[in-house]
Amino acid sequence: MLDAEALDRYFTAQVVGVAIAVEMGPSDGIRREPAQGMRLHLLGGHAELLGEAARSLISPTSTAAWAGQPRSELSLARARRRLLAGGSLLFLVAWSAALWWLFRRFGT
């Protein structure tokens, strides 16, 4: 049976090309943020960046997670490191808490 969607994907990849990364230019330092509501805006942007970092960790190709949205790779790598460090810390705390509970429950 003919899978039209797979055929479309195949021809798109063959004719238009495969995923490619292009540099848009420097953006850090040229952003102008309004003073009012800046904190909320930055928090939103930070959460979005962390979400993309998380998606890029589980994505088969790390760049596919933010296709179409220009991103600073430096910021994304930093967010990914923070996410991994935070996750590891959370895991250690949970593991310690579980061990502590087990020793209290079944210990002498």
Place this chain on the structure above:
Amino acid sequence: MDTLVIDPVKMNIVNRVAAETTLSGAFHFQGGLLLQGSLNGEGEIAGRLVVWHDAKLVGRFRVLGDLYLLGRLGDTADAIDESTVIECQGTAYVASTGVSCGTLIAARLRMYDGAVLQGPFRTLRGEQSLPVLSPT
């Protein structure tokens, strides 16, 4: 330095005008377009438009998605090209290599350091814009 990942399959960019190719006339592209050559005339791109380095877009076009400008809008070298009007219903990203000599109308604009905007820019008023209160 910001990096844009262009994934044609994920971004539904199903059309391509190759480098060294010139098309003139009226066009309606169903889906996104990767423009690497020259496109003159008028029409609509029902998707995202990527104007590649050394590519040129001249005329009146409506883009129903985001516009990524790494090449040139308009036919003139430095002056304003009155005949080029590009309406983008999404975000217009103008890269550091991008040059716009025509009129650019977009819902949102994001420019990178080094981008050239010779022609005018107007904000597209969408349904989400705040209503204007009547003076009476």
